[in-house]
Amino acid sequence: MAIKWTEQMLDYIRRQAPNHSHRHIADDLSCMTGLEITEGMVRSTTKRYKIKGRDCRFRHGSIPANKGLSIPSHTNSVATQFKKGSKPTTWLPIGxxxxxxxxxxxxxxxxxxxPRDWVAKHRLIWEAHNGPLPDKTMLRFIDGDRTNIRLDNLLAVTRQENAVMNRWLRVNDMPEGGLISLHLMAKIKIKASQRKKEFS
Structure with missing residues (x-):
């Protein structure tokens, strides 16, 4: 039911809004007018007429009511809490x-x-033989098996080369010669694009 808000009703809301909830104001207005006024009606009216309500924000410098108080733990929670120095059942040692x-x-x-503790083993193997992996470079597995971490199965490609290779594989099959041939094709395509820009 639509409510026709009188100036007296709006004035009452303006005076009460800074210190009382919308529900409290709605109950008061319902008693005063005999109308069925809901909390939602009061809320929408304060927005429509830009009436400021209660500021419930925690102000800078305010002191919490429970500051310095020790909140006792529930009896059941104490039994299941991690003890200092204990490790989860999924914990594994270094190595x-x-x-x-x-x-x-x-x-x-x-x-x-x-993410900091665990390192890809195939990268450790590659870097042990070739030094740090260059910036914007990644490793791919020649046979496609991520668990085959032998050095001869690892191929270092730049991220630009990898993007070209992935675009090829989205619309074409793996070329004869596998990933190594595809990598060579990507390098040729990138070089050709660079030369084309130089002469255009």
Whole structure:
């Protein structure tokens, strides 16, 4: 039911809104007018007439009511809490290996942050023989098997070359000669594009 808001009703809302909830104001107005006024009606009216309501934000410098108080734990929660120095059942020591997203990973540190602790083993093998992997370069598996981390199965490609190779594979089959041939084709295509820009 639509409510015709009188100036007296709006004035009452303006005076009450800074200190009372919409539900409280709605109940008061319902009693005063005999109309069925809901919390939602009051809320929409304050928005329509741009009436400011209660500011419930925690002001800068305010002190929380529970500051300095020790909140006791529930009896059942204490029994299941991690004790200081305890480790989760999934914890593994440094040097452990695992398979994640199809890749073999080795645990190198124990910070508790998996992306930092676990390193791809195929990258460690490649860098042990070739030095740090250059910037914007990644490793691909020649036979497509991510668990085959032998050095002769790892191919270093730039991210630009990898993008060209992936675009080819979306519409074509793997060329004869496999990934190595596809890598060579990508390098030729990139070089040709660079030369074309130079002469255009």
């Amino acid at each position: 452990s290996e695992r398979i994640a997203d199809g890749y073999v990973q080795v645990k190198m540190t124990d910070t508790g942050y998996p």
